[in-house]
Amino acid sequence: MNNSTKNRLTDKAFQYFGIFNTFLGLIMLAVFIFVILQVGLQRLDWDFLTSLPSRFPEKAGIYTALIGTFWMLLLTIIFSVTLGVSAGIYLEEYAKKGWFSKLLEINISNLVGVPSVIYGILGLAFFNRYLGLGGSLLAGSLTLSLLIIPVIIMTTRESLKAVPKTIKEGAYALGATRWQTIWKQLLPAASGSIVTGVILALARAIGEAAPLIVVGALVYVPFIPHTPMDDYTLLPIQIFNWTSRPQPEFQVNASAGIIVLLFLTFLLNGISIYLRNKWQKKVKW
Amino acid sequence: MNQLIAKNVNVWYGDNHAIQDVSMVIEPFQVTALIGPSGCGKSTFLRLFNRMNDYIDNFRMEGEILINETNIYDPSVNTESLRKKVGMVFQKPNPFPTSIYENVAFGMRIQGMNKKSELDEIVETSLKKAVLWDEVKDSLKKSAFSLSGGQQQRLCIARTLAVEPEVILMDEPASALDPISTSKLENLIFELKKSYTIVIVTHNMQQAGRISDQTAFFFMGKLIEYDSTKKMFLKPEHLQTQNYITGRFG
Numbered sequence: 001m002n003n004s005t006k007n008r009l010t011d012k013a014f015q016y017f018g019i020f021n022t023f024l025g026l027i028m029l030a031v032f033i034f035v036i037l038q039v040g041l042q043r044l045d046w047d048f049l050t051s052l053p054s055r056f057p058e059k060a061g062i063y064t065a066l067i068g069t070f071w072m073l074l075l076t077i078i079f080s081v082t083l084g085v086s087a088g089i090y091l092e093e094y095a096k097k098g099w100f101s102k103l104l105e106i107n108i109s110n111l112v113g114v115p116s117v118i119y120g121i122l123g124l125a126f127f128n129r130y131l132g133l134g135g136s137l138l139a140g141s142l143t144l145s146l147l148i149i150p151v152i153i154m155t156t157r158e159s160l161k162a163v164p165k166t167i168k169e170g171a172y173a174l175g176a177t178r179w180q181t182i183w184k185q186l187l188p189a190a191s192g193s194i195v196t197g198v199i200l201a202l203a204r205a206i207g208e209a210a211p212l213i214v215v216g217a218l219v220y221v222p223f224i225p226h227t228p229m230d231d232y233t234l235l236p237i238q239i240f241n242w243t244s245r246p247q248p249e250f251q252v253n254a255s256a257g258i259i260v261l262l263f264l265t266f267l268l269n270g271i272s273i274y275l276r277n278k279w280q281k282k283v284k285w
Numbered sequence: 286m287n288q289l290i291a292k293n294v295n296v297w298y299g300d301n302h303a304i305q306d307v308s309m310v311i312e313p314f315q316v317t318a319l320i321g322p323s324g325c326g327k328s329t330f331l332r333l334f335n336r337m338n339d340y341i342d343n344f345r346m347e348g349e350i351l352i353n354e355t356n357i358y359d360p361s362v363n364t365e366s367l368r369k370k371v372g373m374v375f376q377k378p379n380p381f382p383t384s385i386y387e388n389v390a391f392g393m394r395i396q397g398m399n400k401k402s403e404l405d406e407i408v409e410t411s412l413k414k415a416v417l418w419d420e421v422k423d424s425l426k427k428s429a430f431s432l433s434g435g436q437q438q439r440l441c442i443a444r445t446l447a448v449e450p451e452v453i454l455m456d457e458p459a460s461a462l463d464p465i466s467t468s469k470l471e472n473l474i475f476e477l478k479k480s481y482t483i484v485i486v487t488h489n490m491q492q493a494g495r496i497s498d499q500t501a502f503f504f505m506g507k508l509i510e511y512d513s514t515k516k517m518f519l520k521p522e523h524l525q526t527q528n529y530i531t532g533r534f535g
Contacts, residue, residue: 097342164379166375166377166379167379167381167382169337169373169375169379170375170379170380170381170441170444171381171391171395172337172340172368173335173337173368173372173373173375173445174368174369174372174391174392174395174444174445174448175365175366175367175368175369175392175395175396175448176365176391176392176395177365177395180395184391184394184395185381185391188382188383189381189382
């Protein structure tokens with residue numbers, strides 16, 4: 001066998017290996033979704049969405065968890081976007097580039113990789129105990145915000161960096177101040193990809209259970225939260241709870257809950273893809 | 286309107302001595318061309334007049350640049366108002382990712398002018414001065430990116446004219462344009478010098494010869510020769526200038 005046949009064989013082998021792996025992932029996902037749908041769809045109806053939790057599986061619903069998840073999303077958006085985007089703007093546009101900003105940069109990228117349960121422990125110590133927020137929505141959303149702020153900071157910086165320098169120069173050359181340049185040119189031009197990044201970060205956050213178990217999301221909450229200081233439960237927590245029950249009926253409930261959670265996640269991802277495409281069509285540098 | 290005066294200007298980027306003791310007087314209502322091989326400092330020198338180098342790391346400058354008898358590097362000078370007086374057109378057309386109308390209106394909006402009738406009028410006169418009005422008057426709401434390269438560059442000029450500058454700095458404004466767009470741009474520059482002082486960096490010798498009244502030849506950070514364009518092209522004093530203009534190096 002000469003060299004070129006050998007190379008061609010290697011190439012072919014890798015090609016099939018790649019195809020196999022691609023489909024392996026997709027098939028696993030498809031099987032998972034199929035099973036969940038098969039089990040869960042029978043249970044999924046309006047009553048399931050609007051019923052309070054119960055120890056009788058056929059009566060139990062996800063109303064409190066769903067409302068809790070929406071509350072959590074809203075509060076997390078408020079905290080993480082304000083803090084993350086402004087920190088990103090500061091680091092990209094204001095901070096002097098030097099060893100200090102390098103150090104910050106490295107630390108922020110490291111924070112992205114910190115396991116979420118560590119954030120939970122931090123939230124427990126700081127928000128719940130030290131600030132005395134207890135197991136409230138406020139404490140939970142601040143903890144989740146901590147988890148995704150590094151991602152939002154990085155997204156904001158990358159999006160601002162992607163705006164051509166010539167736009168900035170053009171604005172400055174017309175007598176715009178730095179503030180005007182950032183708010184009227186750079187941010188509008190970068191907002192499409194910032195929003196995309198923020199939504200993807202949120203989609204990850206609403207599926208998180210680990211840090212929120214630590215900071216006190218409750219398994220059984222028989223009422224919906226009315227203020228940020230109320231106790232709460234969330235979809236992932238509710239699902240987690242049901243899957244650990246011995247009765248098979250609760251497994252069915254869990255599957256139905258997973259369908260709702262998957263739907264929310266896909267919805268958020270879909271919105272971000274839509275925005276990204278819409279944006280790419282509008283702006284080409 | 287007065288002369289632009291550079292007095293013993295030195296510029297460093299870190300250890301790189303980019304401009305070396307350059308003094309020159311730029312006459313009002315004329316086109317002054319800055320020529321020289323790449324890296325000779327002509328763009329850096331141009332960008333001194335609206336302080337665009339301020340954003341470059343390691344930039345350090347000594348000497349004085351006087352516009353209307355004020356040293357624009359004096360700490361008391363407001364860079365934003367300076368840049369309204371000294372506009373700039375860049376090498377690559379850089380319209381904002383907004384409509385044609387908003388591109389021209391931007392300079393007014395940041396000064397707090399938001400009245401539609403006034404903006405409409407300024408947008409129209411500026412586009413007319415930049416000889417773009419007839420081509421875009423029916424599509425002012427369209428994205429600036431829908432225009433051709435040459436139109437985009439004239440849009441950038443209109444945008445600059447809208448804030449009523451006295452000086453217009455142009456950094457190789459035709460280098461990204463095709464010959465027809467270039468000749469339109471050159472005609473425009475010829476018109477504009479009646480009302481504005483124009484300083485233009487160009488790599489194109491014929492262009493410098495066609496449109497400029499004065500020409501300055503830069504080489505390795507130094508101003509080698511500066512005279513009327515006619516004299517520079519026909520009887521330059523320095524051999525280096527002659528070699529460069531005739532294309533023997535550069």
